[in-house]
Amino acid sequence: MARTGRDGPDTAMVAAARDGDRRALDALVADSLPLVYNIVGRALNGHADVDDVVQETLLRVVRGLPALREPESYRSWLVAIAVRQVRDRERDRRAALDRRADLDAVAEVQDPAADFAGVTILRLGLTDQRREVAEATRWLDPADRSLLALWWLEETGELRRSDLAGALGLSGRHAAVRVQRMKEQLDTARTVVRALAADPGCPALAVAARDWNGVPGPLWRKRFARHVRGCAECEPRGRGLLPVDRLLGGLPLLPVPAGFALERLIAAVHRGLAPEPSVAAPHGPAHRPGGSPGGRARRHLPRPRRPRLPLAGSVAVTGVAAVVVGGAAVTGHLSAPPAERLTARSAPAVSRTPSARPAPAPKRHSTASSAHRLPAAPSRTPAPPSGRKGVGVWKMPGVGTALARSRASWYYTWAAGHDGVVTPKGVRFVPMVWGPASVTRDNLAKARSAGPYLLGFNEPDMAAQANMTVEKALALWPKLMAAGRVIGSPAVAYGADTPGGWLDRFMRGAAKRGYRVDFVALHWYGGDFRTEVAVGRLKSYLQAVYRRYHKPIWLTEYALIDFSHGTRFPTETRQAAFVTASTKMLATLPYVHRYAWFGLPATGSRPNSGLFRDDGTPTPAGRAFRAAP
Numbered sequence: 001m002a003r004t005g006r007d008g009p010d011t012a013m014v015a016a017a018r019d020g021d022r023r024a025l026d027a028l029v030a031d032s033l034p035l036v037y038n039i040v041g042r043a044l045n046g047h048a049d050v051d052d053v054v055q056e057t058l059l060r061v062v063r064g065l066p067a068l069r070e071p072e073s074y075r076s077w078l079v080a081i082a083v084r085q086v087r088d089r090e091r092d093r094r095a096a097l098d099r100r101a102d103l104d105a106v107a108e109v110q111d112p113a114a115d116f117a118g119v120t121i122l123r124l125g126l127t128d129q130r131r132e133v134a135e136a137t138r139w140l141d142p143a144d145r146s147l148l149a150l151w152w153l154e155e156t157g158e159l160r161r162s163d164l165a166g167a168l169g170l171s172g173r174h175a176a177v178r179v180q181r182m183k184e185q186l187d188t189a190r191t192v193v194r195a196l197a198a199d200p201g202c203p204a205l206a207v208a209a210r211d212w213n214g215v216p217g218p219l220w221r222k223r224f225a226r227h228v229r230g231c232a233e234c235e236p237r238g239r240g241l242l243p244v245d246r247l248l249g250g251l252p253l254l255p256v257p258a259g260f261a262l263e264r265l266i267a268a269v270h271r272g273l274a275p276e277p278s279v280a281a282p283h284g285p286a287h288r289p290g291g292s293p294g295g296r297a298r299r300h301l302p303r304p305r306r307p308r309l310p311l312a313g314s315v316a317v318t319g320v321a322a323v324v325v326g327g328a329a330v331t332g333h334l335s336a337p338p339a340e341r342l343t344a345r346s347a348p349a350v351s352r353t354p355s356a357r358p359a360p361a362p363k364r365h366s367t368a369s370s371a372h373r374l375p376a377a378p379s380r381t382p383a384p385p386s387g388r389k390g391v392g393v394w395k396m397p398g399v400g401t402a403l404a405r406s407r408a409s410w411y412y413t414w415a416a417g418h419d420g421v422v423t424p425k426g427v428r429f430v431p432m433v434w435g436p437a438s439v440t441r442d443n444l445a446k447a448r449s450a451g452p453y454l455l456g457f458n459e460p461d462m463a464a465q466a467n468m469t470v471e472k473a474l475a476l477w478p479k480l481m482a483a484g485r486v487i488g489s490p491a492v493a494y495g496a497d498t499p500g501g502w503l504d505r506f507m508r509g510a511a512k513r514g515y516r517v518d519f520v521a522l523h524w525y526g527g528d529f530r531t532e533v534a535v536g537r538l539k540s541y542l543q544a545v546y547r548r549y550h551k552p553i554w555l556t557e558y559a560l561i562d563f564s565h566g567t568r569f570p571t572e573t574r575q576a577a578f579v580t581a582s583t584k585m586l587a588t589l590p591y592v593h594r595y596a597w598f599g600l601p602a603t604g605s606r607p608n609s610g611l612f613r614d615d616g617t618p619t620p621a622g623r624a625f626r627a628a629p
Helices: 011-018 022-044 050-067 071-098 103-106 114-124 129-137 142-157 161-168 172-197 203-208 219-227 244-248 262-271 397-405 441-449 470-483 502-513 531-549 572-586 620-627
Strands: 387-390 410-412 520-526 553-560 591-595
Touching: 011 022, 011 071, 022 071, 022 142, 022 387, 050 071, 050 553, 071 103, 071 129, 071 142, 103 441, 142 161, 142 172, 161 172, 172 219, 172 244, 203 219, 219 397, 244 262, 262 502, 387 620, 397 620, 410 591, 441 470, 441 531, 470 502, 553 572, 572 620
Parallel strands: 387 410, 387 591, 520 553, 553 591
Antiparallel strands: none
């Protein structure tokens, strides 16, 4: 039997696995997975590469196991290999980023559903100062996060200090100094978290955060910390912090996500997928995890990319409210109910007055004419989609083919099901509970069976849409929470960043009741068709919303449509230019986890924002969307 905690797996199991017993090897890999997952997950803060690094670590452990002379040292050896794999990954990542343009570097942003601080908060139910500690880990630099991963496990009783020091190749005294410095940075980050979460917030801090993109990091930690130390309003908020050692002691390991492909990992071990790396087994004090046998430095060659073993069942980030920074005007907006209809609106600047609901009509809008098509782009194979790119879909001839050609990774239909839409291979459907009448047993069952994600109510702040009070939405919310493991907020028509607005009151009410809201869903439509201006306004709105709620964002409807005087669309050329520019901008905002263009069908001959015509040909906007990462 395997033992837990500081003792590690039973030495007899390690010896049997080393000597070729397959059952013992399988049990050893399963026993080691939680520890490796926690080390790598915390060190990489839930980056999308976590599962790759975990897999690589365990494969290298298996390859090096025959050389392990002392089975009792297995746990220290395992930790050393995990730390080395994290370092190798960081080295390779930095080298890759040096060769890329800034926009391409967005692929290195952590996965929306795997931020380790958020997952820790959710799965371990952390509250108060423990929650603040988890939030503060996002602000550390990579080296301190790697050290924190080990020290956290030491405090929770999973590692000894000798394991930590050996993994870093340090003496016990030097390791103690490094840990103390890291804890000081963590406490500084805790004061920053408190200051940003204060309600009401400090006006001077809001000014200091005006240019912040909302992503925690060491540079902004230093800037905000300087403000906090010299601010009579913010500095007292950092008082009364309990020692972080007391807060972390006794916490269990974070469970490995349900669905982690352990069986496939073990099968990969038996198939020998890993290359033959040189893994030095520890057999004396001279062992250092960063080195290689014989003391020679390993050549820094790119690691082969392995088939991804997905961390299925991950949970999206849960954060605390952050500082309110000014928002941008939303100049126009459109939204679709589940029935096929078109709703016209008028909207001067931020405030808009909805017109009366028209009779049901073919869903959404007609498409731009083909008179001013963009020049055909050179023939090339577009880059694989990032997983963020989505589209709103309703029935049209050849809808499944158009959806596949769009190269969207996901779609939704403003409903709990996707009747009439054949989902192409590799594309995910995301259900929505549209309004109060949609909260039925059948719809909730459909949503639950469709997968982990669920979109909340559609524009409850609009009379022509879901038309719900905040109190009604909160009363129904527990039913939605039971139907979706990862649930998005109601998507308001506008003013998501407005203090006291519909979404603000809903989020405060949900927090007060302890309700779960894993990400914020937004809609945005631009009435100024100048590309640079429109992209800037969209970016400012997203930044303001993130700074207010500090949660991941799904932009579930957006396009260029002006509702200030009826409904007006830009030319095909301008709409396509906005698609290209806006998707590049969205790629630079790591907290925008998904976006969905409005929408897939393009019917008729007049300008619209649709991507594909009835005959299956893309509009200029459709070609631009298809080429977007």
